[in-house]
Amino acid sequence: MKLFTCGHCGQAVHFDNRVCVRCGSRLGFAASDAKMHAVLPEDDKGGDLWQDAADTGRRFRFCANAAQDICNWLVDDGSAEIYCEACRYNRIVPVTDNPEGLDRWQRIGQAQRHLFYSLIRWNLPRPGRDVDPQGGLVFDFLADQTAPDGSIVPAMTGHEDGLISLRAAEADDATRESIRVQMGEPYRTLLGHFRHEIGHFYFDQLCRDEAILSEARALFGDEREDYAAALQRNYEQGPPPDWQLRFISTYASCHPAEDFAECWAHYFHIVDTLETARAFGLSTDPWRHGDIAAEVSFDPYRAPSAQVLVDAWIPLSVALNSLQRSMGQMDIYPFILSLPVVEKLDFINRLILSYAQPQENAAPVEAAA
Known part of the structure; x- marks a missing residue:
């Protein structure tokens, strides 16, 4: 995440700021240029411009969700939309007639906007149900x-044909932590x-070309494998003994579709955290330990390969984990990036970059070396 001005x-100013702490100007994020803007009332009559x-x-x-302090994003004047680029995909949202529901909605909205920033x-395609009634993107936050x-x-968190459902109760720290420990x-x-x-959602959107789908299956496995049977096998037998050599997490090992989604999520984690490190000028150069020295001297959102990301990420994550332990906290990134995982991340990097510019100038996904 960038720093803004x-x-x-x-x-x-920061991405989640509502007001400038120095001058008191109201702040909002505009998706049209991916920047935070200081804004002043158009007039003193209480208008919405x-x-x-x-x-x-x-x-x-x-x-429109700013009225309840759910969202601080802006809509360009002249747009027919009343919701911002993130909120307009929402179909079912938490109730706001009680403090618990409002707090959940605010926390969920904050996480959703961080997703949409990436x-x-x-510039990934984001077709909604208005464009694709059967498979367009839509969110239900379920009680x-x-x-x-x-x-x-409990409500279920999951994805099916563009519909992303999320259990609203997981916005409560105690609930989410108890599930984490239990699982x-x-x-x-x-x-x-x-x-x-x-x-x-993006596997369905981006892995349609036969060559891309073939490479995805070679790396992650065949997503058509019986999902229920795979989950049952994982429940009964647990992950394979060598899962850390081939997968980013135990959950990734249970089915090819989950392997792709887990790697996709970690790619987002790494890229956005590296951009934050770059914005703050963070680097690692420990005395007598040059093997874990690194500087984010490139735009992580335009990295030429996953290896470039990983070379910066591993030293930084080691430093972050050490800082966490110094505060008595859990590691911020308790995962191992094996060579097969890096190859999967590189596929995702190439896949995303093929859509990361206007379509007429987009470069095709190239096969891994």
């Missing part, structure tokens, strides 16, 4: 149900859910 006073503080000829409206930076006997029936996972976050489930 207040267009009114020049103060450094806001003027860019740095470009008085540019006007915005805030996303999708926008890469748990109460069974007749009074027990709680023996080293990592579980709302943003991780978003990045994983969108991976399923």
Whole structure:
């Protein structure tokens, strides 16, 4: 994630900031140029138009979800949309008539906007149900149900034909952490859910060409494998003994579709964190340990290969994990990037970069060396 600048006073501002701490200007993110903007009211009569503080000829409206402090994104004046580029894909959202529901919606919305920042930076196609009624992207944030006997029936998180469902209760830290511990996972976050489930969507969107699909199956396995049988086998037998040599996580080892989605999510984790490190000028150069020295001197969103990303990521993640341990916290990145995993990440890097520019100038995905 980049650092941004207040267009009114020049103060450094962050992606989730609502107000500039120096000048008090209201802040909003515009997907049309992927920047944070300081905005001023168009008039003093309470209208919904806001003027860019740095470009008085540019006007915005805030996303309709800003009314409840769910969202701080902007919609360009003249657009027929009332919701921003992220919120307009939502179909079922948490209730906001109580503090718990409002808090869940705010946390979910924050994670969703971080996801969409990356999708926008890469200019990945985002067809909604208005374009593709059967397979377009749509989100349902689902509440748990109460069974007749009074027990709680948890909502399911998953993906099917463009529909991404997320259990709203996982916005509660205690609930999500208890599930993480119960399932023996080293990592579980709302943003991780978003990045994983969108991976399923983009497999369907981007792996349609016969050559690309063939390479994907050679790396991840055949996604047509019986899913229920694979999950049952994983439940009964657990992951293969050598899973760390071939997969990014135990969950990735249970089915080819999950392997792709897990690698997709980790690719997003790595790229966005490296961009944050670059924005803050972070580098590693430990005395007498040159093998873990690294500097992010490139744009991670345009890295020529996954190996370039990994060469910077491993030293940085080692440093981040060490900082976490110094604070008595868990490792921020408790995963191993084996050579087969790096090859999978490189496929995803090439796949994404083939869509990361206007279509008429897009380069095809090239086979791995």
